Amino acid sequence: MQRLHRLRTLPALLFLALAPVTTAASDLGEKVAQQGNDNGAAACVTCHGADGGGNGAAGWPRLAGMNADYLAKQLDDMASGKRDNATMNPIAKGLSAEERRAVSEYYAEMEAPTEAPGTDAAQSVVERGRAIAEQGLWRKGVPSCVACHGPGGDGVGADFPALSGQHANYIENQFTAWQDGTRHNDPNELMASVAERLTEEEIKAVAAWFASQPARPPAE
Amino acid sequence: MNKTHQETIRPGRHTAQLLAATLLVAGTAFAQDDETLTKQVELEQPPEASGEGYFDYPGMDEIPEGQFGEAVRSGMEAFINTLQHPEAKRHVGNGQNCANCHLGGGMAANSAPLWGAWGIYPKYRGKNDHVNTMDERIRGCFTYSMNAGDSEAGGPPKPDSQLLKDMQSFMFWSARGAPLGKNLPGRGYRSVEEPEDGYSISRGESIYQDQCAVCHAEDGSGKFTADGKQIFPPLWGEKAFNWGAGMHRINTAAGFIKYNMPLGKANPVEMHAALSDQEAWDVAAYMNSHERPQDPRWEGDKATTAEKWHDHTCLYNQEARGHTLGEGTE
Numbered sequence: 001m002q003r004l005h006r007l008r009t010l011p012a013l014l015f016l017a018l019a020p021v022t023t024a025a026s027d028l029g030e031k032v033a034q035q036g037n038d039n040g041a042a043a044c045v046t047c048h049g050a051d052g053g054g055n056g057a058a059g060w061p062r063l064a065g066m067n068a069d070y071l072a073k074q075l076d077d078m079a080s081g082k083r084d085n086a087t088m089n090p091i092a093k094g095l096s097a098e099e100r101r102a103v104s105e106y107y108a109e110m111e112a113p114t115e116a117p118g119t120d121a122a123q124s125v126v127e128r129g130r131a132i133a134e135q136g137l138w139r140k141g142v143p144s145c146v147a148c149h150g151p152g153g154d155g156v157g158a159d160f161p162a163l164s165g166q167h168a169n170y171i172e173n174q175f176t177a178w179q180d181g182t183r184h185n186d187p188n189e190l191m192a193s194v195a196e197r198l199t200e201e202e203i204k205a206v207a208a209w210f211a212s213q214p215a216r217p218p219a220e
Numbered sequence: 221m222n223k224t225h226q227e228t229i230r231p232g233r234h235t236a237q238l239l240a241a242t243l244l245v246a247g248t249a250f251a252q253d254d255e256t257l258t259k260q261v262e263l264e265q266p267p268e269a270s271g272e273g274y275f276d277y278p279g280m281d282e283i284p285e286g287q288f289g290e291a292v293r294s295g296m297e298a299f300i301n302t303l304q305h306p307e308a309k310r311h312v313g314n315g316q317n318c319a320n321c322h323l324g325g326g327m328a329a330n331s332a333p334l335w336g337a338w339g340i341y342p343k344y345r346g347k348n349d350h351v352n353t354m355d356e357r358i359r360g361c362f363t364y365s366m367n368a369g370d371s372e373a374g375g376p377p378k379p380d381s382q383l384l385k386d387m388q389s390f391m392f393w394s395a396r397g398a399p400l401g402k403n404l405p406g407r408g409y410r411s412v413e414e415p416e417d418g419y420s421i422s423r424g425e426s427i428y429q430d431q432c433a434v435c436h437a438e439d440g441s442g443k444f445t446a447d448g449k450q451i452f453p454p455l456w457g458e459k460a461f462n463w464g465a466g467m468h469r470i471n472t473a474a475g476f477i478k479y480n481m482p483l484g485k486a487n488p489v490e491m492h493a494a495l496s497d498q499e500a501w502d503v504a505a506y507m508n509s510h511e512r513p514q515d516p517r518w519e520g521d522k523a524t525t526a527e528k529w530h531d532h533t534c535l536y537n538q539e540a541r542g543h544t545l546g547e548g549t550e
Contacts, residue, residue, distance in 0.1 A: 188434070190483075220451070
Protein backbone atom coordinates (compact mmCIF):
# COMPACT_ATOMS: atom_id res chain seq x y z
CA MET A 1 0.00 0.00 0.00
CA GLN A 2 2.85 2.28 0.91
CA ARG A 3 4.37 1.71 -2.55
CA LEU A 4 1.06 2.19 -4.22
CA HIS A 5 0.61 5.52 -2.55
CA ARG A 6 4.07 6.61 -3.62
CA LEU A 7 3.23 5.69 -7.19
CA ARG A 8 0.10 7.79 -7.12
CA THR A 9 1.94 10.81 -5.84
CA LEU A 10 4.66 10.46 -8.44
CA PRO A 11 3.31 13.33 -10.56
CA ALA A 12 3.30 15.49 -7.45
CA LEU A 13 6.90 14.56 -6.79
CA LEU A 14 7.83 15.73 -10.25
CA PHE A 15 6.75 19.19 -9.21
CA LEU A 16 9.05 19.02 -6.25
CA ALA A 17 11.20 21.89 -7.40
CA LEU A 18 8.20 24.07 -8.20
CA ALA A 19 6.03 23.32 -5.22
CA PRO A 20 8.09 22.34 -2.22
CA VAL A 21 5.26 23.38 0.15
CA THR A 22 2.81 20.76 -1.14
CA THR A 23 5.36 18.06 -0.73
CA ALA A 24 6.21 19.14 2.77
CA ALA A 25 2.49 18.98 3.61
CA SER A 26 2.10 15.47 2.26
CA ASP A 27 5.26 14.37 4.06
CA LEU A 28 3.81 15.75 7.25
CA GLY A 29 0.51 13.93 6.60
CA GLU A 30 2.29 10.66 6.06
CA LYS A 31 4.44 11.11 9.15
CA VAL A 32 1.40 11.78 11.37
CA ALA A 33 -0.45 8.79 9.94
CA GLN A 34 2.50 6.43 10.39
CA GLN A 35 3.97 7.67 13.64
CA GLY A 36 1.58 10.09 15.27
CA ASN A 37 3.31 12.97 17.05
CA ASP A 38 4.80 13.63 20.47
CA ASN A 39 1.87 15.74 21.53
CA GLY A 40 -0.35 12.76 22.39
CA ALA A 41 -1.69 11.84 18.95
CA ALA A 42 -1.28 8.10 18.40
CA ALA A 43 -0.33 6.79 14.96
CA CYS A 44 -3.48 6.63 12.87
CA VAL A 45 -2.46 3.39 11.15
CA THR A 46 -2.81 1.41 14.38
CA CYS A 47 -6.58 1.76 14.13
CA HIS A 48 -7.38 3.00 10.63
CA GLY A 49 -5.04 0.43 9.05
CA ALA A 50 -2.02 0.63 6.80
CA ASP A 51 -4.35 0.77 3.79
CA GLY A 52 -6.65 3.36 5.39
CA GLY A 53 -9.49 0.82 5.28
CA GLY A 54 -10.30 0.86 8.99
CA ASN A 55 -11.64 -2.09 10.91
CA GLY A 56 -15.25 -3.24 10.90
CA ALA A 57 -15.43 -5.15 14.16
CA ALA A 58 -13.76 -2.33 16.11
CA GLY A 59 -15.85 0.47 14.56
CA TRP A 60 -12.82 2.24 13.07
CA PRO A 61 -13.92 3.90 9.83
CA ARG A 62 -12.27 3.76 6.43
CA LEU A 63 -10.50 7.06 5.76
CA ALA A 64 -8.78 6.27 2.45
CA GLY A 65 -10.34 8.02 -0.53
CA MET A 66 -12.71 10.17 1.58
CA ASN A 67 -13.05 13.88 0.74
CA ALA A 68 -10.16 15.90 2.23
CA ASP A 69 -12.31 18.84 3.37
CA TYR A 70 -14.79 16.48 4.99
CA LEU A 71 -12.05 14.67 6.95
CA ALA A 72 -10.45 17.96 7.99
CA LYS A 73 -13.80 19.27 9.23
CA GLN A 74 -14.34 16.11 11.27
CA LEU A 75 -10.89 16.39 12.85
CA ASP A 76 -11.51 20.07 13.64
CA ASP A 77 -14.87 19.21 15.18
CA MET A 78 -13.41 16.36 17.22
CA ALA A 79 -10.64 18.66 18.40
CA SER A 80 -13.15 21.30 19.51
CA GLY A 81 -15.51 18.70 20.98
CA LYS A 82 -18.36 19.52 18.61
CA ARG A 83 -18.19 15.88 17.63
CA ASP A 84 -17.88 13.92 20.81
CA ASN A 85 -15.99 10.62 20.75
CA ALA A 86 -13.91 9.27 23.62
CA THR A 87 -11.30 7.63 21.38
CA MET A 88 -10.83 10.32 18.75
CA ASN A 89 -11.19 13.57 20.71
CA PRO A 90 -7.82 13.37 22.53
CA ILE A 91 -6.11 12.33 19.29
CA ALA A 92 -7.61 15.20 17.30
CA LYS A 93 -6.79 17.64 20.11
CA GLY A 94 -3.18 16.46 20.00
CA LEU A 95 -2.86 17.47 16.34
CA SER A 96 -2.06 21.02 15.22
CA ALA A 97 -4.35 22.64 12.65
CA GLU A 98 -1.63 22.11 10.07
CA GLU A 99 -1.30 18.43 10.96
CA ARG A 100 -5.06 17.90 10.77
CA ARG A 101 -5.12 19.38 7.30
CA ALA A 102 -2.06 17.45 6.11
CA VAL A 103 -3.25 14.07 7.38
CA SER A 104 -6.70 14.64 5.82
CA GLU A 105 -5.12 15.27 2.46
CA TYR A 106 -2.89 12.26 2.91
CA TYR A 107 -5.91 9.97 3.43
CA ALA A 108 -7.99 11.63 0.71
CA GLU A 109 -5.28 10.92 -1.84
CA MET A 110 -4.84 7.32 -0.75
CA GLU A 111 -6.72 4.85 -2.93
CA ALA A 112 -9.55 3.16 -1.00
CA PRO A 113 -9.42 -0.64 -0.66
CA THR A 114 -11.04 -2.16 -3.75
CA GLU A 115 -12.92 -4.81 -1.81
CA ALA A 116 -16.19 -4.05 -0.03
CA PRO A 117 -15.97 -4.33 3.78
CA GLY A 118 -18.69 -6.98 3.55
CA THR A 119 -21.54 -8.01 5.83
CA ASP A 120 -22.85 -11.20 7.34
CA ALA A 121 -26.45 -9.95 7.26
CA ALA A 122 -28.98 -12.14 5.38
CA GLN A 123 -29.52 -11.33 1.70
CA SER A 124 -33.10 -10.20 2.40
CA VAL A 125 -31.82 -7.68 4.95
CA VAL A 126 -29.23 -6.35 2.50
CA GLU A 127 -31.94 -5.96 -0.16
CA ARG A 128 -34.14 -4.07 2.29
CA GLY A 129 -31.15 -1.84 2.98
CA ARG A 130 -30.73 -1.22 -0.71
CA ALA A 131 -34.36 -0.09 -1.02
CA ILE A 132 -33.91 2.34 1.89
CA ALA A 133 -30.67 3.65 0.39
CA GLU A 134 -32.10 4.15 -3.10
CA GLN A 135 -35.78 4.97 -2.47
CA GLY A 136 -35.97 6.16 1.11
CA LEU A 137 -38.84 5.47 3.51
CA TRP A 138 -41.27 7.99 2.10
CA ARG A 139 -44.32 6.59 3.90
CA LYS A 140 -42.82 8.33 6.92
CA GLY A 141 -41.10 11.07 4.95
CA VAL A 142 -37.48 9.84 4.95
CA PRO A 143 -35.62 10.70 1.71
CA SER A 144 -33.31 8.15 0.11
CA CYS A 145 -29.73 8.21 1.36
CA VAL A 146 -28.46 8.71 -2.20
CA ALA A 147 -30.54 11.91 -2.52
CA CYS A 148 -27.91 13.57 -0.31
CA HIS A 149 -24.92 11.23 -0.36
CA GLY A 150 -24.90 11.17 -4.16
CA PRO A 151 -25.38 8.40 -6.75
CA GLY A 152 -24.40 5.04 -5.25
CA GLY A 153 -23.80 6.78 -1.90
CA ASP A 154 -20.31 7.59 -3.19
CA GLY A 155 -20.29 11.07 -1.65
CA VAL A 156 -20.83 14.68 -2.84
CA GLY A 157 -18.16 17.28 -2.09
CA ALA A 158 -17.18 18.20 1.44
CA ASP A 159 -20.67 18.12 2.95
CA PHE A 160 -21.97 14.66 2.06
CA PRO A 161 -19.45 11.92 2.90
CA ALA A 162 -19.17 8.62 1.03
CA LEU A 163 -21.10 5.72 2.57
CA SER A 164 -20.22 3.02 0.05
CA GLY A 165 -17.24 1.01 1.22
CA GLN A 166 -17.81 2.04 4.85
CA HIS A 167 -18.09 -0.49 7.68
CA ALA A 168 -21.60 -1.41 8.85
CA ASN A 169 -20.61 -1.18 12.49
CA TYR A 170 -19.30 2.35 12.09
CA ILE A 171 -22.41 3.47 10.17
CA GLU A 172 -24.62 2.08 12.94
CA ASN A 173 -22.51 3.83 15.59
CA GLN A 174 -23.02 7.17 13.83
CA PHE A 175 -26.79 6.77 13.89
CA THR A 176 -26.60 6.09 17.62
CA ALA A 177 -24.35 9.14 18.04
CA TRP A 178 -26.88 11.39 16.29
CA GLN A 179 -29.82 9.88 18.10
CA ASP A 180 -28.24 10.40 21.51
CA GLY A 181 -26.81 13.80 20.55
CA THR A 182 -23.06 13.07 20.86
CA ARG A 183 -22.64 13.85 17.16
CA HIS A 184 -24.18 17.17 16.27
CA ASN A 185 -21.78 18.77 13.83
CA ASP A 186 -23.71 18.22 10.60
CA PRO A 187 -24.64 21.27 8.49
CA ASN A 188 -28.07 22.56 9.52
CA GLU A 189 -28.82 19.25 11.33
CA LEU A 190 -29.57 17.65 8.00
CA MET A 191 -28.33 14.22 9.01
CA ALA A 192 -29.68 14.47 12.55
CA SER A 193 -33.22 14.97 11.22
CA VAL A 194 -32.88 11.87 9.05
CA ALA A 195 -31.21 9.74 11.72
CA GLU A 196 -33.95 10.29 14.30
CA ARG A 197 -36.60 8.80 12.00
CA LEU A 198 -35.03 5.39 11.40
CA THR A 199 -35.66 2.31 13.55
CA GLU A 200 -32.85 0.04 14.71
CA GLU A 201 -33.84 -2.60 12.18
CA GLU A 202 -33.81 -0.06 9.33
CA ILE A 203 -30.40 1.24 10.38
CA LYS A 204 -28.93 -2.29 10.45
CA ALA A 205 -30.31 -3.01 6.97
CA VAL A 206 -29.07 0.17 5.33
CA ALA A 207 -25.66 -0.13 7.02
CA ALA A 208 -25.37 -3.71 5.70
CA TRP A 209 -26.15 -2.47 2.18
CA PHE A 210 -23.45 0.19 2.14
CA ALA A 211 -20.91 -2.23 3.67
CA SER A 212 -21.67 -4.68 0.84
CA GLN A 213 -20.64 -2.02 -1.66
CA PRO A 214 -17.02 -1.29 -2.57
CA ALA A 215 -15.77 2.28 -2.17
CA ARG A 216 -16.02 4.18 -5.45
CA PRO A 217 -14.79 7.64 -6.35
CA PRO A 218 -17.60 10.25 -6.20
CA ALA A 219 -19.46 10.75 -9.49
CA GLU A 220 -18.97 14.54 -9.51
CA MET B 221 -39.61 17.03 -35.86
CA ASN B 222 -37.08 17.77 -38.54
CA LYS B 223 -33.77 19.42 -37.91
CA THR B 224 -34.63 22.85 -39.24
CA HIS B 225 -37.55 22.91 -36.89
CA GLN B 226 -35.40 22.03 -33.88
CA GLU B 227 -33.01 24.79 -34.67
CA THR B 228 -35.50 27.49 -35.35
CA ILE B 229 -38.26 26.96 -32.80
CA ARG B 230 -37.25 28.57 -29.58
CA PRO B 231 -40.51 29.60 -28.06
CA GLY B 232 -40.13 32.81 -26.21
CA ARG B 233 -37.07 33.94 -28.06
CA HIS B 234 -39.03 34.73 -31.17
CA THR B 235 -41.92 36.90 -31.87
CA ALA B 236 -45.47 35.64 -31.94
CA GLN B 237 -45.53 36.13 -35.69
CA LEU B 238 -42.59 33.84 -36.20
CA LEU B 239 -44.20 31.27 -33.93
CA ALA B 240 -47.38 31.44 -35.96
CA ALA B 241 -45.47 31.14 -39.22
CA THR B 242 -43.57 28.10 -38.00
CA LEU B 243 -46.81 26.57 -36.81
CA LEU B 244 -48.08 26.61 -40.38
CA VAL B 245 -44.87 25.02 -41.63
CA ALA B 246 -44.61 22.39 -38.90
CA GLY B 247 -48.22 21.38 -39.39
CA THR B 248 -50.38 19.25 -37.12
CA ALA B 249 -47.69 17.86 -34.82
CA PHE B 250 -46.87 21.27 -33.48
CA ALA B 251 -50.44 22.46 -33.53
CA GLN B 252 -51.24 19.68 -31.03
CA ASP B 253 -48.35 20.78 -28.82
CA ASP B 254 -49.75 24.25 -28.83
CA GLU B 255 -52.85 23.31 -26.83
CA THR B 256 -50.72 23.21 -23.66
CA LEU B 257 -49.99 26.88 -24.17
CA THR B 258 -52.96 27.98 -22.12
CA LYS B 259 -53.25 29.22 -18.60
CA GLN B 260 -51.96 26.72 -16.02
CA VAL B 261 -54.58 26.37 -13.34
CA GLU B 262 -53.73 26.60 -9.65
CA LEU B 263 -54.89 23.61 -7.60
CA GLU B 264 -57.49 24.06 -4.87
CA GLN B 265 -56.68 23.18 -1.27
CA PRO B 266 -57.45 19.56 -0.24
CA PRO B 267 -58.99 18.69 3.15
CA GLU B 268 -56.75 17.85 6.12
CA ALA B 269 -55.95 14.16 6.68
CA SER B 270 -58.18 12.43 9.22
CA GLY B 271 -57.02 9.90 11.81
CA GLU B 272 -56.61 7.28 9.10
CA GLY B 273 -53.91 9.34 7.46
CA TYR B 274 -53.33 9.43 3.74
CA PHE B 275 -54.25 7.14 0.90
CA ASP B 276 -52.30 3.87 1.12
CA TYR B 277 -50.52 3.67 -2.23
CA PRO B 278 -49.04 0.36 -3.41
CA GLY B 279 -45.40 -0.68 -2.93
CA MET B 280 -42.83 -1.39 -5.62
CA ASP B 281 -43.25 -5.14 -5.00
CA GLU B 282 -46.88 -4.81 -6.06
CA ILE B 283 -46.09 -3.96 -9.69
CA PRO B 284 -47.54 -6.86 -11.72
CA GLU B 285 -45.70 -8.88 -14.36
CA GLY B 286 -46.51 -8.53 -18.04
CA GLN B 287 -47.03 -5.63 -20.40
CA PHE B 288 -48.93 -3.47 -17.92
CA GLY B 289 -46.19 -3.95 -15.33
CA GLU B 290 -43.59 -2.97 -17.89
CA ALA B 291 -45.53 0.17 -18.74
CA VAL B 292 -45.73 1.04 -15.02
CA ARG B 293 -41.97 0.54 -14.58
CA SER B 294 -41.15 2.58 -17.64
CA GLY B 295 -43.52 5.36 -16.53
CA MET B 296 -41.98 5.36 -13.07
CA GLU B 297 -38.49 5.59 -14.55
CA ALA B 298 -39.61 8.44 -16.83
CA PHE B 299 -41.01 10.27 -13.81
CA ILE B 300 -38.04 9.75 -11.46
CA ASN B 301 -35.10 9.75 -13.88
CA THR B 302 -36.60 11.85 -16.65
CA LEU B 303 -33.17 13.03 -17.78
CA GLN B 304 -32.06 9.40 -18.31
CA HIS B 305 -35.22 7.76 -19.69
CA PRO B 306 -34.52 7.14 -23.42
CA GLU B 307 -37.84 8.55 -24.61
CA ALA B 308 -38.68 11.11 -21.90
CA LYS B 309 -35.27 12.81 -22.03
CA ARG B 310 -35.93 13.84 -25.64
CA HIS B 311 -38.65 16.14 -24.32
CA VAL B 312 -36.63 17.74 -21.51
CA GLY B 313 -35.13 21.13 -22.36
CA ASN B 314 -33.59 21.82 -18.93
CA GLY B 315 -31.99 19.91 -16.06
CA GLN B 316 -35.10 18.75 -14.21
CA ASN B 317 -36.70 15.41 -13.37
CA CYS B 318 -40.45 15.25 -12.73
CA ALA B 319 -39.85 13.88 -9.21
CA ASN B 320 -37.88 17.01 -8.22
CA CYS B 321 -41.13 18.75 -7.34
CA HIS B 322 -43.18 15.62 -6.59
CA LEU B 323 -41.12 14.09 -3.78
CA GLY B 324 -40.87 10.41 -2.94
CA GLY B 325 -40.96 9.52 -6.63
CA GLY B 326 -44.41 11.12 -6.88
CA MET B 327 -45.82 9.36 -3.79
CA ALA B 328 -45.28 11.80 -0.90
CA ALA B 329 -48.43 13.40 0.52
CA ASN B 330 -48.45 17.24 0.33
CA SER B 331 -45.91 17.07 -2.47
CA ALA B 332 -48.53 16.87 -5.26
CA PRO B 333 -48.66 13.03 -5.23
CA LEU B 334 -49.76 11.22 -8.37
CA TRP B 335 -52.26 9.04 -6.53
CA GLY B 336 -54.03 12.25 -5.52
CA ALA B 337 -54.03 13.62 -9.05
CA TRP B 338 -55.17 10.56 -10.97
CA GLY B 339 -58.84 10.53 -9.95
CA ILE B 340 -59.32 14.29 -10.42
CA TYR B 341 -58.99 14.41 -14.20
CA PRO B 342 -60.61 15.06 -16.66
CA LYS B 343 -61.82 18.23 -15.05
CA TYR B 344 -63.61 21.29 -16.39
CA ARG B 345 -62.02 24.52 -15.29
CA GLY B 346 -63.79 27.80 -15.82
CA LYS B 347 -60.48 29.61 -15.70
CA ASN B 348 -59.19 28.25 -18.96
CA ASP B 349 -62.65 27.29 -20.17
CA HIS B 350 -62.12 23.72 -21.25
CA VAL B 351 -61.97 20.16 -19.95
CA ASN B 352 -58.44 19.49 -18.69
CA THR B 353 -57.37 15.87 -19.16
CA MET B 354 -54.50 14.07 -17.40
CA ASP B 355 -52.85 13.75 -20.75
CA GLU B 356 -52.88 17.51 -21.15
CA ARG B 357 -51.71 18.01 -17.57
CA ILE B 358 -48.62 15.88 -18.11
CA ARG B 359 -47.84 17.53 -21.42
CA GLY B 360 -48.25 20.90 -19.75
CA CYS B 361 -45.67 19.90 -17.12
CA PHE B 362 -43.28 19.05 -19.95
CA THR B 363 -43.91 22.40 -21.65
CA TYR B 364 -43.30 24.48 -18.53
CA SER B 365 -41.56 22.61 -15.72
CA MET B 366 -39.34 20.67 -18.13
CA ASN B 367 -39.05 23.50 -20.68
CA ALA B 368 -39.77 21.10 -23.57
CA GLY B 369 -39.53 23.87 -26.19
CA ASP B 370 -35.74 23.75 -25.84
CA SER B 371 -35.56 19.92 -25.94
CA GLU B 372 -34.28 17.62 -28.64
CA ALA B 373 -37.88 16.86 -29.68
CA GLY B 374 -38.80 20.56 -29.58
CA GLY B 375 -41.97 20.11 -27.53
CA PRO B 376 -43.91 17.85 -25.14
CA PRO B 377 -44.66 14.18 -26.01
CA LYS B 378 -47.52 13.55 -28.45
CA PRO B 379 -50.93 12.64 -26.98
CA ASP B 380 -50.90 9.07 -28.29
CA SER B 381 -47.22 8.40 -27.54
CA GLN B 382 -46.00 5.31 -25.67
CA LEU B 383 -44.36 7.68 -23.17
CA LEU B 384 -47.69 9.19 -22.13
CA LYS B 385 -49.24 5.73 -21.94
CA ASP B 386 -46.42 4.59 -19.67
CA MET B 387 -46.61 7.64 -17.42
CA GLN B 388 -50.37 7.29 -17.10
CA SER B 389 -50.02 3.55 -16.38
CA PHE B 390 -47.71 4.48 -13.52
CA MET B 391 -50.17 7.05 -12.16
CA PHE B 392 -53.14 4.71 -12.54
CA TRP B 393 -51.22 1.95 -10.73
CA SER B 394 -50.27 4.31 -7.89
CA ALA B 395 -53.94 5.17 -7.32
CA ARG B 396 -55.29 1.61 -7.21
CA GLY B 397 -58.40 1.60 -5.00
CA ALA B 398 -58.52 5.39 -4.60
CA PRO B 399 -61.95 7.02 -5.05
CA LEU B 400 -62.55 8.87 -8.33
CA GLY B 401 -63.42 12.55 -8.44
CA LYS B 402 -62.48 13.18 -4.81
CA ASN B 403 -60.06 15.78 -3.55
CA LEU B 404 -58.05 13.44 -1.31
CA PRO B 405 -56.15 14.63 1.76
CA GLY B 406 -52.49 15.15 0.83
CA ARG B 407 -53.23 16.08 -2.78
CA GLY B 408 -51.27 19.01 -4.22
CA TYR B 409 -49.18 21.26 -1.98
CA ARG B 410 -50.38 22.93 1.22
CA SER B 411 -51.10 26.56 0.63
CA VAL B 412 -49.29 29.01 2.86
CA GLU B 413 -50.92 32.41 3.18
CA GLU B 414 -48.98 35.50 2.24
CA PRO B 415 -47.65 37.09 5.45
CA GLU B 416 -49.29 40.38 6.46
CA ASP B 417 -46.17 42.39 5.77
CA GLY B 418 -45.52 40.72 2.44
CA TYR B 419 -42.13 39.20 1.74
CA SER B 420 -38.51 40.28 1.55
CA ILE B 421 -36.16 39.16 -1.20
CA SER B 422 -33.07 40.19 0.78
CA ARG B 423 -34.13 38.21 3.85
CA GLY B 424 -34.81 35.37 1.42
CA GLU B 425 -31.28 35.60 0.14
CA SER B 426 -29.74 35.00 3.56
CA ILE B 427 -32.09 32.08 4.23
CA TYR B 428 -31.11 30.67 0.87
CA GLN B 429 -27.37 30.96 1.47
CA ASP B 430 -27.69 29.50 5.00
CA GLN B 431 -30.05 26.63 4.32
CA CYS B 432 -30.35 25.84 0.63
CA ALA B 433 -27.05 26.60 -1.11
CA VAL B 434 -25.35 23.55 0.43
CA CYS B 435 -27.38 21.47 -2.06
CA HIS B 436 -28.73 23.79 -4.77
CA ALA B 437 -25.43 25.78 -5.03
CA GLU B 438 -24.89 29.45 -4.25
CA ASP B 439 -25.90 30.44 -7.77
CA GLY B 440 -28.98 28.19 -7.86
CA SER B 441 -27.59 25.98 -10.61
CA GLY B 442 -27.82 22.72 -8.64
CA LYS B 443 -25.25 19.94 -8.98
CA PHE B 444 -24.71 17.48 -11.82
CA THR B 445 -22.25 14.65 -12.42
CA ALA B 446 -19.77 14.94 -15.28
CA ASP B 447 -22.05 12.75 -17.44
CA GLY B 448 -25.11 14.91 -16.81
CA LYS B 449 -26.86 12.99 -14.06
CA GLN B 450 -28.60 15.33 -11.66
CA ILE B 451 -27.45 15.26 -8.03
CA PHE B 452 -29.37 18.33 -6.79
CA PRO B 453 -31.86 20.16 -9.04
CA PRO B 454 -31.28 23.70 -10.32
CA LEU B 455 -33.73 26.33 -9.02
CA TRP B 456 -33.05 29.13 -11.50
CA GLY B 457 -31.01 29.83 -14.61
CA GLU B 458 -31.11 28.07 -17.96
CA LYS B 459 -31.44 24.54 -16.52
CA ALA B 460 -34.41 25.33 -14.27
CA PHE B 461 -38.21 25.38 -14.81
CA ASN B 462 -39.34 28.23 -17.07
CA TRP B 463 -41.34 31.42 -16.51
CA GLY B 464 -44.59 29.59 -17.25
CA ALA B 465 -44.21 26.78 -14.68
CA GLY B 466 -46.45 26.77 -11.58
CA MET B 467 -43.34 26.89 -9.35
CA HIS B 468 -42.48 30.42 -10.56
CA ARG B 469 -45.49 31.74 -8.60
CA ILE B 470 -44.30 32.81 -5.17
CA ASN B 471 -47.35 31.41 -3.38
CA THR B 472 -47.00 27.99 -5.03
CA ALA B 473 -43.25 27.85 -4.35
CA ALA B 474 -43.79 28.90 -0.72
CA GLY B 475 -46.33 26.08 -0.27
CA PHE B 476 -43.95 23.54 -1.73
CA ILE B 477 -40.90 24.80 0.16
CA LYS B 478 -42.56 25.08 3.55
CA TYR B 479 -43.32 21.36 3.89
CA ASN B 480 -40.70 19.88 1.55
CA MET B 481 -37.46 21.84 2.00
CA PRO B 482 -34.73 21.72 3.20
CA LEU B 483 -34.84 18.11 2.10
CA GLY B 484 -34.75 15.79 5.11
CA LYS B 485 -35.55 18.55 7.61
CA ALA B 486 -39.06 19.32 6.45
CA ASN B 487 -41.36 16.33 6.19
CA PRO B 488 -44.37 16.66 3.87
CA VAL B 489 -45.90 13.37 4.99
CA GLU B 490 -46.04 14.46 8.62
CA MET B 491 -46.65 18.09 7.64
CA HIS B 492 -43.56 19.07 9.56
CA ALA B 493 -42.08 22.40 8.46
CA ALA B 494 -38.52 23.59 9.03
CA LEU B 495 -39.29 27.19 7.98
CA SER B 496 -41.94 29.65 9.18
CA ASP B 497 -44.57 30.96 6.72
CA GLN B 498 -42.58 34.18 6.51
CA GLU B 499 -39.30 32.39 5.77
CA ALA B 500 -40.95 30.18 3.16
CA TRP B 501 -42.32 33.27 1.36
CA ASP B 502 -39.04 35.15 1.63
CA VAL B 503 -36.94 32.35 0.22
CA ALA B 504 -39.54 31.53 -2.46
CA ALA B 505 -39.44 35.16 -3.56
CA TYR B 506 -35.64 35.14 -3.63
CA MET B 507 -35.61 31.97 -5.75
CA ASN B 508 -38.14 33.46 -8.14
CA SER B 509 -36.36 36.79 -8.43
CA HIS B 510 -33.83 35.28 -10.86
CA GLU B 511 -33.93 34.72 -14.58
CA ARG B 512 -35.08 31.39 -15.97
CA PRO B 513 -36.06 30.20 -19.47
CA GLN B 514 -38.65 32.39 -21.17
CA ASP B 515 -42.39 31.75 -20.89
CA PRO B 516 -43.31 29.59 -23.93
CA ARG B 517 -46.50 31.70 -24.28
CA TRP B 518 -44.32 34.68 -25.19
CA GLU B 519 -46.40 37.38 -26.79
CA GLY B 520 -43.59 39.36 -28.39
CA ASP B 521 -42.73 41.57 -25.43
CA LYS B 522 -42.64 41.28 -21.66
CA ALA B 523 -45.45 43.70 -20.94
CA THR B 524 -47.97 41.92 -23.18
CA THR B 525 -46.87 38.49 -21.93
CA ALA B 526 -47.19 39.70 -18.36
CA GLU B 527 -50.61 41.18 -18.92
CA LYS B 528 -51.98 38.10 -20.65
CA TRP B 529 -50.41 35.31 -18.57
CA HIS B 530 -49.01 36.65 -15.31
CA ASP B 531 -51.98 37.99 -13.42
CA HIS B 532 -50.89 36.23 -10.20
CA THR B 533 -48.26 36.45 -7.45
CA CYS B 534 -45.01 36.41 -9.38
CA LEU B 535 -42.13 38.65 -10.37
CA TYR B 536 -42.35 38.37 -14.15
CA ASN B 537 -41.82 41.83 -15.65
CA GLN B 538 -41.26 43.23 -12.14
CA GLU B 539 -38.27 45.10 -10.74
CA ALA B 540 -36.14 42.96 -8.44
CA ARG B 541 -32.55 43.35 -7.31
CA GLY B 542 -31.83 46.05 -9.82
CA HIS B 543 -33.37 44.81 -13.03
CA THR B 544 -36.68 43.99 -14.64
CA LEU B 545 -37.25 40.24 -14.68
CA GLY B 546 -38.62 38.18 -17.56
CA GLU B 547 -35.71 38.40 -19.99
CA GLY B 548 -35.35 34.64 -20.12
CA THR B 549 -31.99 32.88 -20.43
CA GLU B 550 -29.78 32.29 -23.43
